[in-house]
Amino acid sequence: MAKTVKRSNPLCLEGARQGWVTDHINPVSFRCIIEKRVVKPVCASRVDCMTSVQTGNTSKVLSSKRPRMAEQINIEEGKDGTQQPYFTFGVIADVQYADRPDGISGWRTMRFYRQSLLHLRQAIDEWKTEDIPLQFVLQLGDIIDGCNACLCQSSNALQVVLKEIKNIDVPFHHIWGNHELLNFDRIFLADSPLNTMFIADEQKPGMGTCISNSTDCFNYYAYHFSPFPNFRFILVDSYDLSVHGRDFSNPKYLESSDYLHGNYQSKDSEGSKDYSSPQLKEFNGGFSSEQLSWLHNVLKFSDERRERVVIAGHIPIHPKTTLKTCLAWNYIDMLTLIHSHPSVVCYLAGHHHNGGYHKDSHGVYHVTMEGVIESPAGTNAFATVSVYGDRMVLNGRGRVKSRVFHYQKWPLGNFTKSPLSQETAEKIRGAVTVLPTWAKKSFATPYTQSMV
Ligand SMILES: Nc1ccn([C@@H]2O[C@H](COP(=O)(O)OP(=O)(O)OC[C@H](O)CO)[C@@H](O)[C@H]2O)c(=O)n1
Numbered sequence: 001m002a003k004t005v006k007r008s009n010p011l012c013l014e015g016a017r018q019g020w021v022t023d024h025i026n027p028v029s030f031r032c033i034i035e036k037r038v039v040k041p042v043c044a045s046r047v048d049c050m051t052s053v054q055t056g057n058t059s060k061v062l063s064s065k066r067p068r069m070a071e072q073i074n075i076e077e078g079k080d081g082t083q084q085p086y087f088t089f090g091v092i093a094d095v096q097y098a099d100r101p102d103g104i105s106g107w108r109t110m111r112f113y114r115q116s117l118l119h120l121r122q123a124i125d126e127w128k129t130e131d132i133p134l135q136f137v138l139q140l141g142d143i144i145d146g147c148n149a150c151l152c153q154s155s156n157a158l159q160v161v162l163k164e165i166k167n168i169d170v171p172f173h174h175i176w177g178n179h180e181l182l183n184f185d186r187i188f189l190a191d192s193p194l195n196t197m198f199i200a201d202e203q204k205p206g207m208g209t210c211i212s213n214s215t216d217c218f219n220y221y222a223y224h225f226s227p228f229p230n231f232r233f234i235l236v237d238s239y240d241l242s243v244h245g246r247d248f249s250n251p252k253y254l255e256s257s258d259y260l261h262g263n264y265q266s267k268d269s270e271g272s273k274d275y276s277s278p279q280l281k282e283f284n285g286g287f288s289s290e291q292l293s294w295l296h297n298v299l300k301f302s303d304e305r306r307e308r309v310v311i312a313g314h315i316p317i318h319p320k321t322t323l324k325t326c327l328a329w330n331y332i333d334m335l336t337l338i339h340s341h342p343s344v345v346c347y348l349a350g351h352h353h354n355g356g357y358h359k360d361s362h363g364v365y366h367v368t369m370e371g372v373i374e375s376p377a378g379t380n381a382f383a384t385v386s387v388y389g390d391r392m393v394l395n396g397r398g399r400v401k402s403r404v405f406h407y408q409k410w411p412l413g414n415f416t417k418s419p420l421s422q423e424t425a426e427k428i429r430g431a432v433t434v435l436p437t438w439a440k441k442s443f444a445t446p447y448t449q450s451m452v
Contacts, residue, residue: 085386093140093350094371141177141314181244239285286329321356
């Protein structure tokens with residue numbers, strides 16, 4: 001049985017301090033939170049709350065059906081010819097379900113906590129009737145709202161959404177967002193149905209491994225899988241560096257706290273420390289050097305095989321797709337890394353509920369999915385993506401706009417040995433604030449904002 005951390009929930013404290021939850025969300029349902037906070041630390045009874053959640057045996061909750069593997073095919077770009085996609089998958093973000101009345105968030109946006117469950121149900125119903133059955137769904141995080149922890153409803157809310165998901169016989173890949181970490185700690189999550197790492201592909205030599213240790217279960221929760229030849233999906237952990245979800249004594253907590261409080265501030269184009277980083281907030285997080293190094297190895301593997309890669313994480317990494325306050329702490333590190341790998345087609349994120357879209361200067365498409373939680377009745381926010389030989393077509397539903405991601409041409413020459421051109425390498429030296437070993441060797445001159 002996973003150990004739990006008794007800790008106050010910053011969402012509850014912040015909400016209570018700012019008064020926005022009490023002011024704008026049913027004061028009756030919030031009363032018990034206030035009382036708990038005054039009498040004893042908020043959510044001190046979380047251990048009791050969580051005992052009823054089923055742990056371990058994830059295969060009972062998720063479909064055991066492995067994605068169908070077609071025979072190896074020769075994908076010729078731009079000569080697709082067929083109208084049929086090779087495969088399709090679903091995407092959804094920020095369901096943030098809670099059994100509580102609608103309310104106004106700290107961002108002055110309406111949140112529809114009960115409606116979000118109906119939206120999830122509707123998305124599943126529509127996915128079930130797609131002409132081409134989905135191979136899988138990417139759930140980009142925040143499946144239940146942090147307020148469940150304050151209400152001692154974390155386990156109940158999780159069971160409610162997992163029950164909905166069971167209504168479709170398609171595997172869900174779950175990402176962890178800030179609200180997962182407000183409800184549960186990482187040790188609990190690692191042993192819960194929200195850990196879908198068991199659907200990951202086997203790690204091959206040279207691709208790096210996910211490190212686990214006895215104190216933390218997973219240093220980071222990231223994995224990749226190939227549902228169809230020549231295509232790879234990588235789930236990254238944008239709360240690998242985070243002040244939530246780990247015990248205060250955990251070295252990663254201390255590293256994250258240092259990062260958040262400015263010891264690793266990013267640098268501006270002149271190489272000076274940039275103290276204006278608005279993304280350095282507790283409800284955001286970042287990528288450790290170990291994770292970036294692992295990702296580099298996976299992407300190198302994909303480059304070499306000319307695979308087309310989709311990366312998915314909770315927090316956006318491009319400033320043009322979100323408020324700057326909602327970016328990953330070291331988004332520049334992640335951007336720099338993916339720009340050095342031509343296999344990357346797009347980066348899918350959630351977190352910023354208004355959504356966003358941008359094709360960056362390196363031809364990488366960035367989509368921030370609109371949040372289900374802020375979708376009123378009569379709308380919704382999810383997508384089905386069809387994957388072809390030369391493009392991916394994101395068919396948005398409700399508030400999500402449809403998009404086409406055309407693949408880039410592969411660079412000439414043997415890019416696999418050195419994915420960075422000399423010019424690119426020169427541009428990005430100094431870009432990474434947490435330097436992985438490989439990056440220390442590769443980068444040679446200061447980063448400029450034009451890279452973004
Ligand atoms: N104006 C604000 C409002 C809130 N905060 C801080 O954000 C923390 C988390 O807020 P929450 O709305 O629960 O987080 P979500 O992940 O649901 O949404 C973030 C989305 O990006 C919004 O589109 C809260 O504890 C406050 O400290 C803030 O800094 N400024």
